[in-house]
Amino acid sequence: MNISTILDMAAEAFGDRIGVVSGGQRYTYAELREAAYRAARRFKASGAAYVALLDVNSPAAPVALFGAAYAGIPYVPLNYRLTQVEINKLLARVAPAVLVTSADFSGKLEQRADIQVIDRADFLSLPEGGDELPQPEEDPRAIAVQLFTSGTTGEPKAAILRHENLMSYIVGTVEFAAAEEDDAIIVTVPPYHIAGISAVLSSTYACRRMVQMENFEAAAWLEACRENSVSNAFLVPTMLQRIVDHLVEAGSQPQLPALRALAYGGGKMPLSTIAKAMQLFPTVDFTNAYGLTETSSTIAVLGPDDHRAAAASSDPAVQRRLASVGKPGAVEIEIRDESGKVLGAEEAGLVFVRGPQVSGEYLSLGSQLDADGWFPTKDRGYLDAEGYLFLDGRADDVIVRGGENISPGEIEDVLLGHPAVADVAVVAMPDEQWGEGVAAAVVLKSGASASVAELQELVKGKLRSSRVPQAIVFKDALPYNELGKVLRRIIRQEFV
Template sequence: MNISTILDMAAEAHGERIGVVHGDMRMDYAAVRERAQAAARAIEASGARYLAMLDVSSPAVPIAIFGAAYAGVPYVPLNYRLTKPEINELLARVAPAYVVVGEAYRGSIEPRDDLRLVSRAEFLALPPAADAPLQPDEDPRAIAVQLFTSGTTGKPKAAILRHENLMSYIMGTVEFASADATDAIVVTVPPYHIAGISAVLSSTWACRRIVLLENFEPRAWLDAMRSESVSNAFLVPTMLQRVVEYLDALGESPKLPALRALAYGGGKMPLSTITRAMALFPDVDFTNAYGLTETSSTIAVLGPEDHRAAAVSDDPKIRRRLGSVGKPAAVEIQIRDESGKVLGAEEAGLVFVRGPQVSGEYESLGSQLDADGWFCTRDRGYLDADGYLYLDGRADDVIVRGGENISPGEIEDVLLTHPAVADCACVAIPDEQWGEAVAAAVVLKPDARVEPAELQDLVKARLRSSRVPQTIVFKDSLPYNETGKVLRRVIRQEFAQCSR
């Protein structure tokens, strides 16, 4: 089954219902399908093998997702926060491509004969197709989405999601046309995040109105929630924390009477934030959704009743569930040690997941599933006796800041360009606002001197602000093992001891 089925069914069941809202623009589901079909014709005529998107959230996003599906090419949203060389390196990997680009980002793309650049305005103004609607490829194994995700080496891997993976996730977690006519969701996560894609797919399947915000800002989010009488929302922990801080600074209640459900995920949620949020929104159902790009989004859920029970319980075992990501959702989860042995309750190890929504596949690298279909998430964690999953960090060295994966290697490469730096290693440290932040341990060359601010400015100039080390310490040497690998675990422990 092709993911275009989601839009077809929504348009046929509730074509008159408003499907997408963006500022003053409002489109019903019949119009979304018409424009997606027009997009598919344009993609087909271009001869492109991919549809790439370099832009913030707008109506072009759902049209591109479904247009690519109708045309039988993968949808490839790109991170517009990347540097110009990074963006063009990724575009070279998907050329020939039909590229929908926001005007603010057109200058980031170097001209190529095998890229067909189309502005957002042009894309949204494509004329309706005069011919019969395109019939999509019904091969469930065809590639629907390709998402670039950073790895420990810094070179982005291209995660592959096939139609069968995404349809399994949607049909296993959402009931068709389950939304009321007045239901709406605000989508604030960027298009290149799996949560942004799953929000479009699941909300369309539910026939829910999708309100798209280009960028997140607490006041704008609250204004949109009120003006559209939004019933559902999804925020990454950093966003929810900013909403809480904004409301507390104003000293007022949220005043969102239509809001019924608020889901969060994409990073570690500080206990203080979720506790305060539940107090500010006492009548709202909170859900913690844990998932990965490679698993087509959510694989574990801590539901509303779990939140309420944990918040009021005096039992430490129940109270601590607010720090879990809940129980498996439509998948199986195991915890294994490094040798592959399945561990018991409360034993920490690597998190493995299995189910039809799990892709575990990368372009060029192929499937990473084991012989029995299990995928190693590279997260570490444990299950308690009742099946609740707790995460205690990444198995690799990726730093997850505000839901964004950051490779320490790319920061280290920049720091090593400074003439005073002999060696360095970057690790994650806990951060109340962002979940994790970057910390750097630096070894200077003999008799060399440099201020931390100078190194921070260097990283900011070469990369971007999210990569700037929050903390820099100078050391005489870094710890290495016998094979020459730096012991990041030891460095993280040293940072933890310094913060006490």
């Protein structure tokens, strides 16, 4: 079992179909496979332990991913937004390696004898190098992809995804050749993110044309969708927020008649954003996809029907599902308390997941699965009576005040309900009496005002006094990473 089978099948069944569009470049699935074969021969000849990529989206990303799979070498796409020092540290951890990169990033690299650098243009025009087809070994346990986590709490961890994990994910969630001839998906997530990996694998297996974007920008995204008659898209919440803002500011309609399906994930979606987006794109099918790097991407899905039912319902239990991440996909999910006891419906605790797509494994730390194969996601949440999963932040973000666990999410939801509040993050702050106390960083809407006392009163009225932020600071904006995750560790420093 090897993910190269995915490209083999697409090339076999729809070799003439365009697989990748990137600016003026186009690759059919047959051409993509040929380029991956050439890459595989080059990788094998190099003697490298890893195939690394340091680049924005381009055809080199799928070619390197599949080329590494044909060669039986783990593929490691690196975050090009890291600092020079961070990038070189990661490279030292994957040497000896072949590194595919472009002129934009090669200046950041320290010269090393054990890193063979290939420029993207050269990589995409490798010579044929023989007729022999690269035959990967039949080892489902072989490592397909290694992704470095963002490392917000220390050195980045190397999450491992084996061929069996990724292949199980694809076969369990996508129907082969499900796409129509004219379908196209726009790929805006960077190649180093799990969503970037799964976009390539899912789209290739569905035989759906991928339209790559180097960098996300709302107007350019709309333009690219129009130009390429894009039918499907995946966005992180910040991207959808920017598209909504752009359309609202311009007072214009999206004018994307070909767009049928819009999936989102990778962070918490504000209710106001998704509600507004559904108004702006009334005919589009929205899907919320929740997943982690360690689970080969999506593990729960809130589908289009759920979105429409929630938006149309007057039943609060159905309405609130717009804030849920949906039902488990090709996995099992359960909620446990701190002692490991499995909890029932509506009881909040820690989210555990089990299934063949779940790797739950890091390079030097080993498997994090328990004896029965469950992986602790470190997300907090609960299931409702019908099995819809609601998330409630990261376990690490929980504020422990005098022995009481306080979730930032419930306080943030209350504060966001204030008409003057545009954005908010609630974090722990050191407190002599309680160990930890509640603190909030608040962004007010332009021209609006609210006092600290007023916001504290609101929380006290809606929740209880232990939830009231003892310190509130007003900021112009909150710090987010490039994929829309709020950086709580930076906000916490405000209150030290």
